[in-house]
Amino acid sequence: MAAFFSKFFPYFTKHWDDMGELLLDHLQIAFTVLGISLIVSAGLSILIYRSEFLSTAVLGLFGAIYSIPSLALFSVLVPLLGLGKPSAVFALVLYLQYILIRNILAGFHAISPAVLEAGAGMGLSPAQLFLRIRLPLALPIIIGGMRIAIVAAIGMTVIAATINAGGLGMLLFEGLRTHYPVKIVWGTLLCAGITWIANSLMYEIEKYCLKKANGELPAKEVIKSIYGKKVA
Amino acid sequence: MTMDLNQKKNDVPVLKFQRVAKRFPNAQINAVNDVSFSVNRGDFITILGRSGSGKTTLLKMVNRIHEMTAGDIFFEGENIKNLNLQDYRRRVGYVIQQIGLFPHMTVAENIATVPSVLKWEKTRIDTRVDVLLTLVGLDPAEYRNRYPGKLSGGQQQRVGLARAMAAEPDLMLMDEPFGALDAITRQTLQDELVKIQQKLNTTILFVTHDIQEAFKLGDRVIIMDEGEIQQYATPINILFEPANDFVSQLVSAEDAVQKLKVLRAGAIASDLGFQTKSGDLRIDKDVYLDKVLARFFETRAEYFVVTGKDGQPIGQISWEQFKNFAQFRKDGVDSKKEAV
Numbered sequence: 370m371a372a373f374f375s376k377f378f379p380y381f382t383k384h385w386d387d388m389g390e391l392l393l394d395h396l397q398i399a400f401t402v403l404g405i406s407l408i409v410s411a412g413l414s415i416l417i418y419r420s421e422f423l424s425t426a427v428l429g430l431f432g433a434i435y436s437i438p439s440l441a442l443f444s445v446l447v448p449l450l451g452l453g454k455p456s457a458v459f460a461l462v463l464y465l466q467y468i469l470i471r472n473i474l475a476g477f478h479a480i481s482p483a484v485l486e487a488g489a490g491m492g493l494s495p496a497q498l499f500l501r502i503r504l505p506l507a508l509p510i511i512i513g514g515m516r517i518a519i520v521a522a523i524g525m526t527v528i529a530a531t532i533n534a535g536g537l538g539m540l541l542f543e544g545l546r547t548h549y550p551v552k553i554v555w556g557t558l559l560c561a562g563i564t565w566i567a568n569s570l571m572y573e574i575e576k577y578c579l580k581k582a583n584g585e586l587p588a589k590e591v592i593k594s595i596y597g598k599k600v601a
Numbered sequence: 602m603t604m605d606l607n608q609k610k611n612d613v614p615v616l617k618f619q620r621v622a623k624r625f626p627n628a629q630i631n632a633v634n635d636v637s638f639s640v641n642r643g644d645f646i647t648i649l650g651r652s653g654s655g656k657t658t659l660l661k662m663v664n665r666i667h668e669m670t671a672g673d674i675f676f677e678g679e680n681i682k683n684l685n686l687q688d689y690r691r692r693v694g695y696v697i698q699q700i701g702l703f704p705h706m707t708v709a710e711n712i713a714t715v716p717s718v719l720k721w722e723k724t725r726i727d728t729r730v731d732v733l734l735t736l737v738g739l740d741p742a743e744y745r746n747r748y749p750g751k752l753s754g755g756q757q758q759r760v761g762l763a764r765a766m767a768a769e770p771d772l773m774l775m776d777e778p779f780g781a782l783d784a785i786t787r788q789t790l791q792d793e794l795v796k797i798q799q800k801l802n803t804t805i806l807f808v809t810h811d812i813q814e815a816f817k818l819g820d821r822v823i824i825m826d827e828g829e830i831q832q833y834a835t836p837i838n839i840l841f842e843p844a845n846d847f848v849s850q851l852v853s854a855e856d857a858v859q860k861l862k863v864l865r866a867g868a869i870a871s872d873l874g875f876q877t878k879s880g881d882l883r884i885d886k887d888v889y890l891d892k893v894l895a896r897f898f899e900t901r902a903e904y905f906v907v908t909g910k911d912g913q914p915i916g917q918i919s920w921e922q923f924k925n926f927a928q929f930r931k932d933g934v935d936s937k938k939e940a941v
Contacts, residue, residue, distance in 0.1 A: 481699070481701065483697060483699030483700065483701035484701045484702075484703060484704070485701075486666065486697060486701060487695065487697060487700070487701030487702070487703075487761075488701070488703070488714075489666070489690075490664055490666055490690060490695035490697070490774075491690060491691065491695055491714055491715055491764070491765075492686075492687045492688070492689070492690030492691035492692075492693075492715060492718070493687070493714070493718065494687050494718075497718060501703075501714075502703060505705050506704070506705060581705055582704065582705045583704060583705070583748075583750060584704050584705055584706070584707070584748025584749060584750045584751070585748070585750070
């Protein structure tokens with residue numbers, strides 16, 4: 370144990386630049402995955418939103434994919450896309466579809482039909498109805514989905530190191546292979562750290578959006594009347 | 602030129618149904634079947650019927666929430682199929698039972714919805730919001746920046762009403778707007794709606810399943826059953842000359858006291874026939890008959906002079922005549938006389 374601690378901090382002072390690089394690499398993979406996943410899931414959601422049959426079918430398909438262990442999926446993709454980032458990103462995008470599509474659909478379906486009927490009946494165009502009403506009201510649940518997705522993406526990116534995709538998993542698995550606990554613990558700590566930060570950040574955004582959707586934020590005019598005078 | 606245009610606008614009915622029918626997909630029969638009627642400027646029309654009678658479908662075809670499957674609807678003389686849907690809807694106020702306020706917007710932002718998409722100037726919108734809040738009985742300073750979630754049901758529907766009137770619509774559609782409110786709030790809002798309607802001379806189409814509400818609010822009442830109009834007439838005509846068995850059964854369920862509560866003095870006033878004196882007791886034509894009865898008891902008067910909008914005498918109600926009327930004897934009322 371004493372041997373572990375005698376190496377723990379010196380390892381950091383010696384290798385902080387390599388570790389930083391792996392950390393950035395990890396974040397880059399995770400956010401690339403999240404970005405692509407958002408675009409794909411938004412597109413798919415628009416296509417299947419109005420059909421209950423399609424919604425069930427598509428969610429069922431991605432639900433099944435979500436249940437495949439990541440190592441198994443990677444090994445299927447490697448012969449097709451090769452070792453490295455492309456296979457990893459592709460697999461992770463597939464995984465995140467289930468979480469994201471489910472929450473996007475849930476977000477839009479949770480809006481009261483009366484609110485939408487009132488909006489349409491008053492003469493809002495479909496675009497106005499979407500931007501002014503649907504999106505702000507669905508946003509808390511969509512952000513909630515993004516929060517779970519980003520946590521899952523950071524976690525699964527670790528496994529992607531097995532197919533040589535880079536990221537903090539490289540450090541962790543190297544430690545496993547060479548029986549070097551310091552590397553394992555640093556890898557784990559950094560990974561847990563960014564997961565925690567990402568989760569907390571998204572949680573704050575989610576809370577803000579929820580308050581906004583429920584009309585619990587102070588109104589703009591009120592904020593102005595309180596702070597406007599001080600500034601003026 | 603402008604005079605001519607205004608003149609023309611007043612002559613054309615605000616709304617005209619011409620052999621309109623609606624059949625929902627996979628339905629065996631028409632929800633609304635071959636309906637024709639028209640609504641003039643300033644009319645307060647109530648549509649009365651049971652659930653499934655087609656009354657709500659009828660209303661929602663006006664702003665094309667439901668599309669008709671046959672016939673034509675004309676809005677100020679123009680076939681609504683030829684109008685741009687969004688532009689047209691912005692000219693027609695819409696109030697629904699579930700209210701449907703936007704929960705993420707303040708009361709002011711809710712009310713400003715249509716003016717803001719119409720790109721009104723900010724100062725004009727702000728003024729309009731305050732005028733409307735005052736009109737529906739909410740203090741602008743207190744309620745402007747509140748969110749709907751913090752309001753009672755009655756307050757929410759007041760905001761719903763203000764929102765629908767924001768851009769000075771030529772027609773208001775109201776689908777059981779007070780149906781979900783408690784009895785006391787409902788009555789208050791009914792009374793206020795009548796006042797607002799008379800003040801602004803708004804044209805209103807109002808769906809309800811409540812006979813009292815229909816008769817109390819409507820200048821004329823459309824009675825719907827099985828997708829068809831059973832009768833379209835003034836409350837008093839419906840009570841005294843029901844068009845068919847369905848209508849007579851419907852109105853016979855109401856007792857005399859209930860009927861007095863929904864008919865107004867102007868509806869049963871007879872011709873004045875004498876010069877009014879300064880000592881004559883006067884009563885406004887819009888006072889409901891139960892109040893008239895109370896006034897008879899309080900004052901022990903032999904008759905009241907009924908006054909119109911500007912306070913001018915327009916007729917009289919004598920105690921004898923009132924008694925006959927209250928017993929629903931036809932000689933108590935000049936049946937040819939239209940309700941005012």
